[in-house]
Amino acid sequence: MSNAEATGFDVEAFYQSYWRALGSGDDAGAVNEHYHEDVVVRMPGDGRFAGEYRGREVAIAAIAALHEEIYRYRVTLLERFTDHQGWALILDEHVPDDADDVFPFRRLHVYLLRDEKIAEVNVFAGHCPDPERTSWWR
Amino acid sequence: MSAAAVVDAYVAGDPGQLALDVVLRVPAKSSLAGVHVGREAVLAALAALGDRSADAEPRIAARFDADGRVLVFTELRVGATIARQGIVYHVRDGAIAEIDLFSGYADDVTTAPLRR
Numbered sequence: 001m002s003n004a005e006a007t008g009f010d011v012e013a014f015y016q017s018y019w020r021a022l023g024s025g026d027d028a029g030a031v032n033e034h035y036h037e038d039v040v041v042r043m044p045g046d047g048r049f050a051g052e053y054r055g056r057e058v059a060i061a062a063i064a065a066l067h068e069e070i071y072r073y074r075v076t077l078l079e080r081f082t083d084h085q086g087w088a089l090i091l092d093e094h095v096p097d098d099a100d101d102v103f104p105f106r107r108l109h110v111y112l113l114r115d116e117k118i119a120e121v122n123v124f125a126g127h128c129p130d131p132e133r134t135s136w137w138r
Numbered sequence: 139m140s141a142a143a144v145v146d147a148y149v150a151g152d153p154g155q156l157a158l159d160v161v162l163r164v165p166a167k168s169s170l171a172g173v174h175v176g177r178e179a180v181l182a183a184l185a186a187l188g189d190r191s192a193d194a195e196p197r198i199a200a201r202f203d204a205d206g207r208v209l210v211f212t213e214l215r216v217g218a219t220i221a222r223q224g225i226v227y228h229v230r231d232g233a234i235a236e237i238d239l240f241s242g243y244a245d246d247v248t249t250a251p252l253r254r
Binding site for chain 1: 163164165166171172173199200202203204207209211222223224226238239240241242243
């Protein structure tokens, strides 16, 4: 997928650039600057965000909708893996249950690069102590 | 031995690479969802998960090796569906101390092969 190892592309700097852009609140700008035009974003489960989103414009809409939801939640970055392929993040999202009590929902995000852009975003759901407490991923 | 070598040995078929008090966390919507503790319990859970697709081999879409941990992203074709799974191995004191399974798009962890 990625030839960053051969070209010497600075994946760490690219990662930092992407998260700064997202942190600025400009989802469209972050996607347009960092995502491949043929990007695929995959969201797990069978809830309202689940599915496969193809292309930058579709990804922008999907990410904007997702962020509108999760910007209200605290996210803790537990671990990060970075190399020439891209990066992977293990996160705890502190989501409210149906009674508005907050609890951690562990997730894995894998970003794979192609042509020095994010070509795939794969989101995974991890262990949750009591998944029936929230409709988030249902 | 590096974390990568420990995981490689385990995946190649050596259950002795699991710590005696290893912890396995399986995501929701699996019949084995929850936390499994101890080598015997973890091996039994993984065997049960693997039995569901005994004839399939996953493709490793990506693998990240870091200090003390290994992440593997697999894709498995099950009929018309591609099941995606993330597996994170945490290695401490020369053994796999924790395994976290993550379920991806169009994936039910019960359909993903984890033979070991």
